[in-house]
Amino acid sequence: MTFDTCGIIGNSSALQGVFRILAKVAPSDSTVLVTGESGTGKELLVRALHRNSKRAEKPLVPINCGAIPRELLESELFGHEKGAFTHAIRTKVGRFELAQGGTVFLDEIGEMDLALQVKILRVLQEREFERVGGTKTIKADVRVIAATNRDLEEEVSKGTFREDLFYRLNVIPLILPPLRERGPDILTLARHFLARFCTEHRSSALEPSPEVNAILQNYSWPGNVRELENFMERMSILCDGDQISVADLPDKILRETGVELPPPALVAETGGFRWPELSDLREHQLGLKEFLDHIEDRLLAQALSEVDGIKNKAAELLGIKRTTLIEKLKKKNML
Ligand SMILES: Nc1ncnc2c1ncn2[C@@H]1O[C@H](COP(=O)(O)OP(=O)(O)OP(=O)(O)O)[C@@H](O)[C@H]1O
Ligand SMILES: [Mg+2]
CATH class of the missing domain: 1.10.8.60 (Helicase, Ruva Protein; domain 3)
Known part of the structure; x- marks a missing residue:
């Protein structure tokens, strides 16, 4: 089978290790837990897992557990029956049902609250669920892939993530190394x-x-x-x-x-002084504080060099107290 890496770029040994596991695990139906710092490409990896699975022709249905208010998440995942709660005007099909035959991607699973974690555990174990307010049991023919940038083992020890769910999800751990x-x-x-x-x-x-x-x-x-x-x-x-x-x-x-x-140049080409402009900050990609720090560094260094490092003279030139000067120099590691 040719392997589609779905645009994941890189050839480092760290990433090749990930590709090796990916190639083995993608065609299986196992639950996979993808972990890695923010921005390491977890979502791309999940897409590659789905694309290279037997379910590739069926939907990949993502849900960001951290972005949906907790009181709505259950109905997003499992759907609800008409009248299940005040605003349930009509029946709604949840993501697990939409994904039938395909893959459900539970993104940011670490953000899910404990009550809902139990329900996910049940789907993983029994392969079935009910819509909110419903009595009919629905079969879930889905593969579950979860991702998080949290350390779930630590969450387990803090009591914010269920240990049984962690082991159930972590059948195949895929760890994306940080870019560095x-x-x-x-x-x-x-x-x-x-x-x-x-x-x-x-x-x-x-x-x-x-x-x-x-x-x-x-x-x-x-x-x-x-x-x-x-x-x-x-x-x-x-x-x-x-x-x-x-x-x-x-x-x-x-x-x-x-x-x-190099400190920002404040002297205009013509030689005379000009007040800094917003464009100076932009040009040097500095925030206000960093910009002012650079100016201060420069003036302190100039004053000190003019008086051969004699602090009370430099303080006098700058119009500040000697103690203030020393404090500033200490803070800036210029002493
Ligand atoms: N190896 C890679 N090759 C090419 N593009 C990549 C790679 N890894 C990540 N990207 C790109 O970097 C961006 C972030 O990747 P992605 O959204 O998959 O990260 P993430 O781990 O899910 O982040 P978060 O934890 O913040 O959700 C995306 O635009 C993605 O296309
Ligand atoms: Mg992501």
């Missing part, structure tokens, strides 16, 4: 997204400079692939020329990877 552990994939994905967004947003191609590539590989990507994707879209819109250079990178990335950012 996927080494070469960072640049492969960066190039892939850049190519895509450049076609969409500009007439010319764009590529990261070698320094930028090194920085991208060192950054921790807390938002994982989603963060990288959004970042490349931003670059495709904001960058002039055909290279992303270090100066184009946001302060957040530069700080974390230990790259010194």
Whole structure:
């Protein structure tokens, strides 16, 4: 059988491990629990699981357990009979019924409350359920795949997730590694997204400079692939020329990877002073506080260098107390 990875890009050994399990588990009917930090591609992986299963021609029905108010979730999942509760004007078919023959994707399962967890456990064990307010038992011919960015074992020990449901879901665990552990994939994905967004947003191609590539590989990507994707879209819109250079990178990335950012230039080309404009913040991709911090760093450093580091003289130049100056220098690690 040819295997469809559904656009999951990457060739790192960490991801290849995931593909190996995916290829084995997709054609089976087992329940799978996909875990991984936010933005690691859990949804893509679930789509690949379904696409490569015997149920591929039947629906994949997702439901985001974290996005639906808890009092509505049960009826979303299992449907309800007319008159089951005040606003149940007509009978509603739930997601488990819509998915007959296919797959139900319980996304953000960690957000589901304990009362509903019992009902999911029953569907998994007995393969049947009732609509809310209904008496007829309905057979559930569905495969269940769940995903979460929470550590469910920890939730179990805190008592917020049922242990029996955890074991029932975790028949096959599929763990998506964070992007920072996927080494070469960072640049492969960066190039892939850049190519895509450049076609969409500009007439010319764009590529990261070698320094930028090194920085991208060192950054921790807390938002994982989603963060990288959004970042490349931003670059495709904001960058002039055909290279992303270090100066184009946001302060957040530069700080974390230990790259010194040149302080914002406040002196206009003509030489005279001008007040900073909002566009300066935008140009340097800084927030107000970071921007002001840079200005302060620069003025403190200038004052100190003018008076050969003598603090009370520098304080005098700056019009602040010596103790205030020392406090600031300590905070900024400039002492
Ligand atoms: N390996 C990959 N190759 C290509 N695109 C990817 C990859 N992983 C993730 N993406 C893209 O990154 C974005 C986030 O992925 P996805 O929504 O699957 O993450 P998630 O783990 O479900 O996140 P969350 O926990 O926030 O729901 C999507 O646009 C997806 O297409
Ligand atoms: Mg998701």
